[in-house]
Amino acid sequence: MSKRPLIAVILALPLAACATVPPVEVTRFHIDSPARSGTIAVEEMPGNPDVSLEFRTYAASVQQQFAQVGFSPVSAGASSEYVALVNFRRSFRPGGIDRSGKPVSVGVGGGIGSGGYSGLGLGVGINLSGKPKDIVTTELQVQLRRRSDSTTIWEGRAYTEGKQGSPESQPAAAAQKLASALIRGYPGESGRTITVK
Secondary structure, eight states: OOSHHHHHHHHHHHHHHHTSOOOEEEEEEEOSSOOOOEEEEEEEOTTOOSOHHHHHHHHHHHHHHHHHTTEEEOOTTOOOSEEEEEEEEEEEEOTTBOTTSOBOOOOOOOOOOOSSOOOOOOOOOOOSSSSOOOEEEEEEEEEEEETTTOOEEEEEEEEEEEETTSGGGSHHHHHHHHHHHHHTTTTOOTTOEEEEO
16 A cells, blocks of 8 residues: 555545634623624723724624624714723734644654555654744623613633734734624623633
């Protein structure tokens, strides 16, 4: 049996791993019976970095997702029943290092036996672009409050990662992906962290 097809498959494994879309980690908390409908306005959470153009991208994604679960955008000049406070953050770390700061590598190995054993010995080291690209971590936090008494009735956080320059690391794509993962299935299970692919 030829080993060439097997070698081709093994060589493709690290490349396939690099092509996967990063998941989103989501955690939500809410009161026993959070509101399921009403008018809503999206506002910047106090302390959010002052990046107004990027904020509008996240605000629009959050507004769109709340509309899909039953909330209506407030009319211009009117006061909403609920306010969704939005905070987001983007951070960068060198590629090849995981969140704990330890180096990360992907490799395939094997060994050659003796005495009638036919095995495959292969060591793969692939460096496609020289220095690894930075990893962009994007986090989104949303609090849903009753406007009448400022009580937080629902809160969620989501984060994802992507290589710098990849589609999932771009602000518009990250905003849509995070807002969808966070708000879809509203209100979700309180106090549980889930992974959304």
